[in-house]
Amino acid sequence: MDRCEYCGRILHINRSDKYFLCSKKCKQKFKNKIDILNTNKFVLNLVSKEWISVNDIVSSNTNKFEIVSSISRLIYFEKKLIKKEKGEINLITNISIKKR
Numbered sequence: 001m002d003r004c005e006y007c008g009r010i011l012h013i014n015r016s017d018k019y020f021l022c023s024k025k026c027k028q029k030f031k032n033k034i035d036i037l038n039t040n041k042f043v044l045n046l047v048s049k050e051w052i053s054v055n056d057i058v059s060s061n062t063n064k065f066e067i068v069s070s071i072s073r074l075i076y077f078e079k080k081l082i083k084k085e086k087g088e089i090n091l092i093t094n095i096s097i098k099k100r
């Protein structure tokens with residue numbers, strides 16, 4: 001099962017020849033590596049070893065899609081975060097830092 005390398009959702013149709021990307025939007029955003037790093041940093045600063053919901057992280061923010069995508073990548077690809085619930089990530093999913 002492949003996932004979009006930007007948003008982390010399960011890939012149904014690949015819109016890229018080189019990478020796994022689910023949409024034009026993800027393809028566009030995937031190019032901006034500085035934005036990606038900054039969003040990852042923002043997320044990692046808010047998450048600790050305590051559970052926090054995705055909603056608590058995005059609630060005060062306008063770029064929800066970017067933040068939820070970052071959370072997905074940090075769980076599925078970078079494996080820096082873990083989630084409490086099974087299934088796909090949504091606003092009520094609880095996440096925390098992966099313990100070593």
Ligand SMILES: [Zn+2]
Binds near residue numbers: 004009023
């Ligand atoms: Zn995507």
